[in-house]
Structure formats: structure tokens, C-alpha cells
Amino acid sequence: MIEPWKRQVQQFAIVAGIALAIYLFFTHIDFGYKFHWAVLWEVNPTYKEVFGIWLIRGLLLTIEISLISTIVSLVLGTFFGIARLSDFKPLYWFATGYVEFFRNTPLLVQLFFWYFAFPLGLPETFRAFLYDHNYELIAATGGLSIYTAAFIAEVVRAGIQAIPRGHLEAAASSGLSRIQALRFVILPQAFRIIMPPLGSELLNNMKNSSLAMTIGVADLCWQAQQIESFTFRGFEATTAATVIYLSLSLTISTLMNSINHHLEIGKEKDLSILDRILGFVVKPFWLLMKLLFGGIERTWKRLRPRRRKPLEVEATYMSTGTAWMERLIPILSLTGKGLFLLILCGLVVSVGYGLLGFKWSVVGDNFRALLIWTFPNGLGGEIFYGLGGLSLSIILALIGLTASFVIGLAAGLGRLSKNPLISTPSVLYIELIRGNPLIMVIFWVYFFSPIITGMQMDVFWSATIAFTLFSGAYLAEIVRAGVKAIPPGQMEAATASGLNYFKAMRFVILPQALKMMIPAIVGQFIALFKDTSLAYIIGVFELTTVAQTINNRLMIYPFEIYTTIAVLYFICCYSMSMVARRLERKYTPEARIEIPAMA
Amino acid sequence: MQKRVWRSVLVLAVAFLLVPGICFAGPTYDKVKESGVVNAGLMYNSIPAAYFNDKNEWVGFDVDIASEVIKRIGQSMGKELKMEKIKLNNKTRISFLTSGRIDMSTANMTHKRERDKTIDFSITYFFDGEKILAKKGKYKDHKDFVGKKIASMQGTTSEKNAVNLLKSLGDTDPKVISFQDEPSCFLALQQDKVAGWATDSTILIGYAAKEPGKYELVGDFFSDEPYGIGLPQDDSAWRDAVNFAIQDMWVDGTYMNIYNKWYGPDTPYYFPMTEKIEMWP
Numbered sequence: 102m103i104e105p106w107k108r109q110v111q112q113f114a115i116v117a118g119i120a121l122a123i124y125l126f127f128t129h130i131d132f133g134y135k136f137h138w139a140v141l142w143e144v145n146p147t148y149k150e151v152f153g154i155w156l157i158r159g160l161l162l163t164i165e166i167s168l169i170s171t172i173v174s175l176v177l178g179t180f181f182g183i184a185r186l187s188d189f190k191p192l193y194w195f196a197t198g199y200v201e202f203f204r205n206t207p208l209l210v211q212l213f214f215w216y217f218a219f220p221l222g223l224p225e226t227f228r229a230f231l232y233d234h235n236y237e238l239i240a241a242t243g244g245l246s247i248y249t250a251a252f253i254a255e256v257v258r259a260g261i262q263a264i265p266r267g268h269l270e271a272a273a274s275s276g277l278s279r280i281q282a283l284r285f286v287i288l289p290q291a292f293r294i295i296m297p298p299l300g301s302e303l304l305n306n307m308k309n310s311s312l313a314m315t316i317g318v319a320d321l322c323w324q325a326q327q328i329e330s331f332t333f334r335g336f337e338a339t340t341a342a343t344v345i346y347l348s349l350s351l352t353i354s355t356l357m358n359s360i361n362h363h364l365e366i367g368k369e370k371d372l373s374i375l376d377r378i379l380g381f382v383v384k385p386f387w388l389l390m391k392l393l394f395g396g397i398e399r400t401w402k403r404l405r406p407r408r409r410k411p412l413e414v415e416a417t418y419m420s421t422g423t424a425w426m427e428r429l430i431p432i433l434s435l436t437g438k439g440l441f442l443l444i445l446c447g448l449v450v451s452v453g454y455g456l457l458g459f460k461w462s463v464v465g466d467n468f469r470a471l472l473i474w475t476f477p478n479g480l481g482g483e484i485f486y487g488l489g490g491l492s493l494s495i496i497l498a499l500i501g502l503t504a505s506f507v508i509g510l511a512a513g514l515g516r517l518s519k520n521p522l523i524s525t526p527s528v529l530y531i532e533l534i535r536g537n538p539l540i541m542v543i544f545w546v547y548f549f550s551p552i553i554t555g556m557q558m559d560v561f562w563s564a565t566i567a568f569t570l571f572s573g574a575y576l577a578e579i580v581r582a583g584v585k586a587i588p589p590g591q592m593e594a595a596t597a598s599g600l601n602y603f604k605a606m607r608f609v610i611l612p613q614a615l616k617m618m619i620p621a622i623v624g625q626f627i628a629l630f631k632d633t634s635l636a637y638i639i640g641v642f643e644l645t646t647v648a649q650t651i652n653n654r655l656m657i658y659p660f661e662i663y664t665t666i667a668v669l670y671f672i673c674c675y676s677m678s679m680v681a682r683r684l685e686r687k688y689t690p691e692a693r694i695e696i697p698a699m700a
Numbered sequence: 701m702q703k704r705v706w707r708s709v710l711v712l713a714v715a716f717l718l719v720p721g722i723c724f725a726g727p728t729y730d731k732v733k734e735s736g737v738v739n740a741g742l743m744y745n746s747i748p749a750a751y752f753n754d755k756n757e758w759v760g761f762d763v764d765i766a767s768e769v770i771k772r773i774g775q776s777m778g779k780e781l782k783m784e785k786i787k788l789n790n791k792t793r794i795s796f797l798t799s800g801r802i803d804m805s806t807a808n809m810t811h812k813r814e815r816d817k818t819i820d821f822s823i824t825y826f827f828d829g830e831k832i833l834a835k836k837g838k839y840k841d842h843k844d845f846v847g848k849k850i851a852s853m854q855g856t857t858s859e860k861n862a863v864n865l866l867k868s869l870g871d872t873d874p875k876v877i878s879f880q881d882e883p884s885c886f887l888a889l890q891q892d893k894v895a896g897w898a899t900d901s902t903i904l905i906g907y908a909a910k911e912p913g914k915y916e917l918v919g920d921f922f923s924d925e926p927y928g929i930g931l932p933q934d935d936s937a938w939r940d941a942v943n944f945a946i947q948d949m950w951v952d953g954t955y956m957n958i959y960n961k962w963y964g965p966d967t968p969y970y971f972p973m974t975e976k977i978e979m980w981p
Contacts, residue, residue: 335795
């Protein structure tokens with residue numbers, strides 16, 4: 102066993118070595134491209150602007166969007182998560198519909214919908230009000246919150262369901278009311294289970310905020326693009342934005358990891374120095390929270406009849422106040438349910454009314470183009486004989502997943518390796534990619550590959566490489582979690598029976614691990630399929646771009662077009678998630694893979 | 701252990717250094733003459749310059765100009781040239797040229813000095829200027845847009861020009877919102893999210909023709925937009941061939957035929973021709 106400090110020195114040496122290699126790579130090889138990093142801090146002579154300030158402005162907006170949408174989506178997500186467990190069927194259906202629909206359509210399409218289509222259904226005065234109050238930002242933040250909330254709802258639901266039923270029964274039999282049981286028994290436990298996956302959802306939320314650029318919000322990603330279009334220094338601007346995104350991600354994940362460490366129970370607390378420092382910083386907030394909620398709790402206790410007093414007999418316990426409350430609650434809940442049903446009916450009717458008003462012939466005329474674009478009558482220079490639309494999205498996702506599986510397997514096993522020479526590059530790759538939004542990875546491949554190879558490939562292949570690199574990092578984490586879930590005895594037994602590392606992996610560990618990974622891999626495929634919509638940014642003719650092109654020609658039917666592609670995406674994703682669920686039930690009777698939050 | 705690590709780092713560094721920087725940039729003229737293929741970059745979302753019509757065919761003014769230029773270069777080479785159409789958008793039209801993916805970019809591209817640092821341009825083949833499109837009867841003059849929102853497309857010259865215009869009219873905080881493509885700009889205007897849309901007037905005319913009578917161009921041109929065909933940097937043989945082809949088209953009237961097909965009085969995009977193409981005797 103190597104001492105930890107020695108390991109850290111080794112890792113540092115390797116990181117420094119790679120940095121040196123990259124530095125030499127760029128300074129000693131002529132790419133026909135001269136790097137001009139000063140573009141970020143000097144005053145540009147043509148425009149009289151310092152572009153670095155633009156990036157900082159973008160960063161502030163990104164933080165603002167992320168913070169607001171985090172708060173809103175936490176509230177919404179908790180509500181829908183609990184609603185998913187409700188006995189009241191209409192509420193359950195509504196919550197389930199919400200969660201499934203928003204989880205299974207691409208965020209990009211949702212943002213287009215909220216920004217371009219949604220306001221048309223609102224009354225004139227309200228619409229005018231929205232347009233006067235920076236509707237770009239409202240639509241981006243709102244759309245992002247609604248999207249993230251659907252994911253948080255699932256996390257919350259799973260967290261509550263993970264508490265054994267016995268706890269609730271035990272709480273009830275020891276005389277706690279339903280609310281008390283929730284407050285003192287269920288929620289504190291659920292909170293601990295929820296925290297790690299919640300952290301990665303919030304991280305995703307920050308990364309997803311980069312999509313706001315597509316509806317004209319000047320966030321970090323948008324500003325980097327702006328610098329590119331003003332100076333054609335795409336490489337420099339993209340790198341700067343990447344570094345900023347990465348530090349933002351690392352900050353969030355360090356914070357989240359630290360909170361998780363503080364919350365850990367059962368084990369001996371193994372707090373690192375960083376955790377302690379963070380704990381110190383967070384303490385005042387913690388005290389403030391306690392003060393606030395403690396106050397509420399005290400008043401709550403004062404208002405409630407005191408159960409503990411031994412001598413007060415049952416008869417007096419049912420004092421007039423409680424009896425009155427007891428009678429009121431059913432009435433209140435019935436009115437609430439009625440009201441909810443009414444609103445739900447209104448919603449369904451208005452959606453149905455809207456759908457009836459659609460000009461469906463528009464969809465019919467263009468359906469073929471949406472599915473396959475001009476295939477098989479493509480122009481000479483086009484890949485796959487002009488194939489595009491939905492089928493190109495599927496091909497993109499399929500190639501991406503297949504290729505990324507190889508990378509994911511290598512990087513995932515590499516990260517588990519004890520040799521820092523193998524594990525450090527794997528960790529760097531995984532965390533670098535996972536710390537950045539996909540859109541940034543697409544720009545990298547797009548700006549970086551011509552500098553390295555001196556030629557530009559078809560945008561389809563640029564996009565495919567970007568998706569492969571991106572998805573590989575996530576698959577690596579799935580592989581790592583899957584292999585770690587296999588008991589170490591298996592590896593020991595395999596080694597003892599004379600198999601070397603590769604044979605043991607090939608015949609003993611991986612077959613078992615893969616079986617457990619399958620549901621997670623299908624989940625990754627769904628995510629990748631949704632993400633193909635982002636290839637729209639560099640002009641790949643997949644479903645979203647085709648929809649845009651058709652919409653551009655017709656101009657006056659955005660509702661019809663966007664609804665159709667949303668439904669197309671939904672059908673594909675939802676049917677795949679049904680498969681994933683069935684596989685999950687089949688392959689993971691007891692063990693569940695949990696993907697850890699970013700390290 | 702430490703020693704092994706260092707040795708491996710060294711090997712890794714050397715391996716990095718040995719990856720060759722392949723470079724394909726070269727005289728385009730010779731390359732085209734040899735292969736017989738020209739990679740022409742065209743927009744796909746711009747009406748009537750280059751777009752997909754209702755049969756999903758790629759048509760437009762830029763498409764016709766590009767194919768005519770290529771045909772003529774082929775004639776002077778004594779060889780039939782094949783035109784490969786490559787899709788471009790405002791994000792890719794310059795980087796595709798610098799990386800050699802395309803040999804020419806006929807893509808609504810204003811000849812700007814900042815752009816000329818990175819790529820070269822042909823002589824001006826189309827004369828446009830920027831205007832503001834708005835809902836009919838709402839605004840009379842550029843001054844009326846002070847304090848209002850204006851849409852533009854990211855990565856275009858109109859973005860900067862619109863900000864400067866509003867600033868010069870006394871707007872302290874110009875609200876110019878940049879979208880990723882033209883349809884998004886028009887949609888924003890259609891839904892009153894913005895008061896006006898600032899870009900090259902022919903693009904505006906193309907979109908306004910979608911719903912006749914509802915929109916109008918407000919005020920005068922606020923900038924000149926001379927369009928040039930984007931060409932690879934420092935490649936004068938190829939640039940000459942393109943320039944001569946454009947001039948020959950003008951002399952024998954082919955240019956005006958193409959022009960009238962897309963911008964003539966009988967089209968929805970009527971835009972009178974007031975200038976002349978630069979001629980070299």
C-alpha cells in the first residue's frame with residue numbers, strides 16, 4: 102500500500118507532465134494557426150472592447166439563471182415527487198404525466214416551445230407584460246426549472262420510497278401523528294438518500310443553462326460565441342469558457358460532496374481538511390436556518406395540545422380546538438381536490454381545444470421530411486444520401502453510444518486502476534467532460550479538430566465525435582460503479598485460480614457487472630438521443646434542424662411543427678425508458694447501481 | 701516506482717510531439733483543376749438567397765450565382781467542374797473556409813475588414829444595406845425604436861450596427877437581442893417580442909413576403925452591406941478565376957437574368973438594382 106501523500110505527489114507529477122506535453126504540443130507544432138490569447142484581455146482595436154469582460158458578464162448571468170432555476174425546481178420537484186406518491190389518482194396522473202413528458206423530450210425543444218409557442222396561448226395584456234420584462238430570461242429560467250424539476254421529482258420519489266415501510270408503521274405505533282412521522286422519521290432519512298443524486302441534478306441544471314443561448318440570452322456560452330463571431334478566435338474563447346464552466350462545476354460538486362460527508366451516518370466521519378473548512382464557512386447559514394426553523398417549531402409546539410402531559414385524560418385531550426380542526430380537515434381536503442380537478446379539466450380542455458385548432462395538413466405534408474429529410478434523393482456531397490430528420494438523430498445516437506462504450510469501458514476501468522499513470526488521465530478525461538455542458542464539447546470538437554488535423558470534417562462527424570467523447574465520460578462512471586458493485590472476493594477468487602487481470606475481467610467481473618449496468622446504459626442512450634438535438638447549433642440536419650428549416654419556409658405554423666417534433670422525441674424516449682424499466686426489474690433484483698456525483 | 705512514472709511521462713510527451721500536424725491548405729486553383737470538384741458552401745435558411753423550397757430542393761439567388769461561377773471557371777479550365785454543395789450557417793461559414801472544407805462560400809457574407817484578416821473575398825457580387833423591419837403602421841423613423849427591443853442574428857454585422865444606430869440616436873442602453881437564425885428573429889417580430897428586426901434588407905423583404913401587407917421597412921439604410929464570395933486566404937489564382945467569372949456574367953447579361961429571377965419586379969422579393977459590378981478592362 103502506498104502512502105496517501107506519495108500517491109498525491111505522483112498524481113501531481115502526472116498532471117504536470119500532461120500539461121507540459123500539451124504546452125509543447127501547441128508551441129512546437131505548426132498548425133497553420135497562431136494562438137492569440139491576448140484577445141481575452143487586451144482592448145480590441147476594431148471594436149474598442151475588452152472581450153474578457155464579456156465572459157465575466159456571461160458568467161454572472163449563468164450563475165443567476167442557475168440559482169433561480171435551482172430554487173424554483175427544488176420547490177416544484179419536491180411537490181411533484183410527493184404527488185407521485187399520492188393516493189388521490191388525478192393528482193398522481195397529473196404528476197406522472199408531467200414527469201414523464203418533460204424527462205423524455207429534449208430541453209432545447211422545450212425552450213423553443215416556451216419561448217416561441219407558449220405566449221401565443223396567453224391573453225393579450227399578460228403577453229405584453231411578459232414581453233416588456235425580458236421574456237428571454239423568464240422563458241429560459243422557467244423552462245429550465247420545469248425541466249430540472251421533473252428530474253428532481255423522480256429523485257425525491259425514489260428517496261421517500263427507499264425508506265422501509267416498517268419505519269412508518271413503527272412511528273405510527275409509537276404514537277406519532279402522520280405529520281410528525283414525516284417530520285421526524287421519514288424526511289430526515291429520505292433527505293440523506295436524496296442528497297447525492299440531487300447534487301448531480303443541480304450540477305446538470307447549471308450545465309443545461311448553456312442552452313439559454315439558443316433563445317437569445319447572453320449567458321457564458323453565448324458570450325464565448327459572440328467573441329468568436331467578432332474576432333474568429335473560436336479556440337481561445339471556447340477554452341476560456343470551458344475553464345470557467347469547469348471551475349463552476351468543481352465548486353458545486355466540492356460543496357455537494359462536503360455536504361454529503363457531513364450528512365453521513367453509521368460510518369466514522371472521515372472529514373478531510375477541505376470539508377472542515379467548508380463546514381466552518383457553512384456553519385453561520387446552518388445556525389441561521391436552525392434559528393428560523395427552530396422558531397417555527399417552537400411556535401408549532403406551543404400551538405399544539407401537549408400530548409406528553411401524563412395526567413390529562415383522553416376526554417380532555419380531545420379539546421374543542423382539535424375537534425374543530427379534525428372536522429375541518431376533510432372538508433378542506435375535499436375542496437382542494439375538487440379545485441384541483443377543476444383546474445386539471447380546464448387544462449385538458451384548453452390543450453384539446455388548441456390541438457383541434459391545429460392545421461394538421463401542415464404536419465402531414467412535411468412528415469416525410471421530418472422522418473428522413475430528402476433520402477434517398479440527396480445531393481452528391483451529402484452523407485447517407487441526404488438522410489436527415491428523426492432517422493439521422495437515431496443514427497447519431499447509435500454511433501455515438503457504440504463508440505463511446507469502448508471509451509467508457511477503458512476510462513472506467515482505467516479510473517479503478519491502482520497505477521496512477523492509468524488512473525490519472527482517466528480521471529482527468531472523465532471530470533473534464535462531465536464538468537462541461539455538451540454544447541461546449543461540441544464547440545471544442547468543432548474548433549479544435551481543424552487546428553489539429555488541418556482539415557474540417559463533415560459537421561455530422563464533428564457532432565458524432567463530440568457525442569462520443571461526451572457520452573464516454575458518463576459511461577465510464579457507469580462502468581466504474583458497475584465493477585465496484587461486484588464483491589471484491591470475486592476478483593480474489595479469479596486471481597487465485599490463476600487468471601490474470603484481463604482474463605479475470607473478461608470472464609468473471611465484466612459479465613456480471615454488465616448485467617447490472619444495462620438499465621443505466623439504456624438511460625444514457627435516452628439522454629444521448631435527446632442531446633442529439635444540440636447538433637442543430639452546427640447545422641447537422643437532424644430532427645430539430647429539419648423542423649427549423651421547415652418552419653422557416655412555412656413561417657406561420659410554429660405550434661404545429663414544434664408540437665410534432667416534441668411528440669416524436671417523446672415517443673422514442675418514452676418507449677426506450679419502458680424498456681429500461683423492464684430490464685431493471687429483470688436484471689437488478691437486489692443490487693442497484695448508484696452513479697456517484699462528480700468527485 | 702517514481703522512476704517508472706517519469707519514464708512513462710516522457711514517453712507520453714514524445715508521443716504527443718510526434719503526432720504530425722497534417723495540412724491540406726494549398727493552392728485551390730490547382731486542386732480544383734486536378735480533382736474537377738468545387739466544394740461550394742451555401743446557407744440553407746435564408747430566403748431567397750439559399751433555402752429549401754416546398755419540394756425540399758436547395759434553391760435561391762446564391763445557389764444560382766455559385767453554380768454559374770463554377771460553370772464559367774470550368775469553361776476557362778477546359779473541364780467540366782462538379783459542384784458539391786455544403787450546408788453552412790452563420791457559425792460555420794468562416795471556419796469552413798479557413799480549414800479548407802469548402803473552396804468558396806456564397807453565403808450572404810458582407811465584405812468586412814475584420815473578416816478580411818482571416819479570409820479573402822471576391823469583388824462585390826451583390827449590393828445590400830441594412831434596414832429595420834417592423835409591423836406596418838407602428839413606426840415611422842429609426843428614432844421611434846429608441847428604448848425598444850431589436851432582433852438580430854448572432855455572428856452578423858447587423859448586431860453591432862443596430863447597437864451603434866440606437867446609440868447615435870440617444871439610446872443609452874440599446875436592447876439588441878441576438879438569435880441563432882433568421883426564423884427565430886422573424887418569429888420574435890411576428891409575436892411582438894421585439895419592435896423591429898435589423899438585418900440586410902433583402903433578407904427582410906424575403907420574410908415580409910410570407911405575410912403580405914403586414915410588415916414594412918422603416919427608415920433608410922443604416923449601413924452598406926457589400927456581399928462578396930468568401931475565398932481561402934492568400935490564394936490569388938483562385939480569387940482571380942472567381943472575380944473574372946463574376947465580371948463575365950455581368951457583361952453578357954447572365955447576372956441580370958439570375959438577379960431578375962429572384963429579385964425582379966415579378967417576384968415577391970422585389971429589390972431594384974441600383975449599382976454596378978466593378979469592372980476591370
